Amino acid sequence: MSDVVRYVIFTGANERAVVAVCRYFQRHGIACSLVARPGPDAMQKTRFARWIEATRSVDHLDVNDILGALSLLKRRYPDQRLVFLPTTESIIRLVLDNRDVFEALGLEVPLVDKKLYETISDKVSFLALMERFWVPLPPQPEQIGPSDLPAVAKPLREVSPRTGRKLYPELIFTAEALKSFLAGEAAEDYFFQTYLDGRSYYFLAFFPRKGAPIIRYQENLLQQPDGKSMLAACLCDCPDPEIEARLVSGFQSVGFFGFVMVELIEVNGVLHLIEANPRFWGPFELAIKAGFRPDAVVNEMPFGERNYNALYLWVGGLLLSLATGGRLRCYPQFLRKLLARPMFLCTADIYLRGDTLRLWMHEFIGALEVACCRIKKGFWRVGR
Known part of the structure; x- marks a missing residue:
């Protein structure tokens, strides 16, 4: 060979x-x-x-x-x-x-092997691992009630052992939404945490089999409704070296290697652990601009230089979120950081390029059709 x-x-x-x-x-x-x-x-x-x-x-x-x-x-x-x-x-x-x-x-x-991968990817086991290294976690009410809202229902595992379905976090803001969620059959696959509102960061890392990890950070600026994909982000410096050291120690304690992204929310100057994705994450193009190389999984080569001005946008996801009437999550630095770099807005979109222009148009037209459908339904209700 x-x-x-x-x-x-x-x-x-x-x-x-x-x-x-x-x-x-x-x-x-x-x-x-x-x-x-x-x-x-x-x-x-x-x-x-x-x-x-x-x-x-x-x-x-x-x-x-x-x-x-x-x-x-x-x-x-x-x-x-x-x-x-x-x-x-x-x-x-x-x-x-x-x-x-x-x-x-x-x-x-x-x-890594299956057991270790699931330890990092499954939310409960990853939180338990990092809690041993004193990484702060969001408060976790033992019994959820209206006074605990807003809250996040998080899956105990990525896939339900009962149904085999992939599970996603659910944001719960109202007592009615909580009652509906608890009445559903999927509730037993979830646990609850307090919803945190603050600055959002991704800890981006590649852990080689031997040697020190490569670490970068992105600050998240805009997110789809219900805690889904990030729509805008930029590179940033380390927000807390002590938390970084604790995260690194946690990963190294179990012998983890490869790519991983860890989401953190800062509230009152304290970074709280949200979850980890031990794979390539959605805004990975920003990670590449930070010097990450996807072929490092084989050769673990030295990483490249960071483009400090790099900005990430996903306009198609933004348009679809607006068309469906979803509740976007704007993080504290969104307008300031986006408007500070107007010259990058036309080049930052992930799909507004020659190699993906058809895909960009497909998402744009799809969002337009959804918006038109909602408008027609609204007129129909008014007419009745």
Whole structure:
């Protein structure tokens, strides 16, 4: 086998991270193959569609189906090293559940073992790990009631052991919303924390197998409703060196290696731990501008220089949030930091580029259709 490395990305989710990684690979002449999701796949609307060399047969996670797509790549590139890239949570967990089978077929999986991955990714276990290193956590009421609102319902695990469904945090602001949530069948899969309102940061890190980690920070400026994806962010300096040292100690204590993002909220000068994502995260393009290199999963090469003026925007996500009438979360520094860099606004959007212009237009038209539909419904109600 040659030393040529070909990275394998399973698409169909977390497209912003996939696009950022593909752009990096294109600039540096690094081989990459995409395995697409059947049916509509956002990558089909980009110039990286030509990198799609296999498509899954069914639109749900099936080990044999994914192995079949991988076998096609192995036959096409028998002398190259195929390396899995961690972009999508559900695929990562499937690969780790069946690691021996994937590796036997020739796919290198440069990730920690399943148990450690879940320790970091699952919210309860990660919070418990970092609490041992005195990282502050949001208050956690034992019995939730209207007086504890606003609150965040957080899943005990990424996937429900009862239903097998992926679980997402739920923001609860009213007594009616709390009553409805507690009456639902999914409530037993969740725990509660106090909703924190303050400045938001991402601790961005790459932990090599040996040596010191590479660490950067981004400050989040604007977020989709219900705690979903970040819409605007910028690079920043370390907000608290002591918390950084505690986080590093926590990760190193369990032998973690690879990429990870940790969300932190600052309230009254204290950083509180929210969650971790041990994979490529949505605004990964900003991390690349901070010097991160996605191919470090194999060669752990020195990182690049940081672009201090880098700004991240996802206009399509913003327009869709506005069109659906969602409640955007504006963080304290949003207007000041965005308006301080007007010359970057036209170039910061993740999709407003030549290689993803079709995708940008698709999101723009989709948001417009949603807005028109809501307006028509509003007129219809008034007419009645």
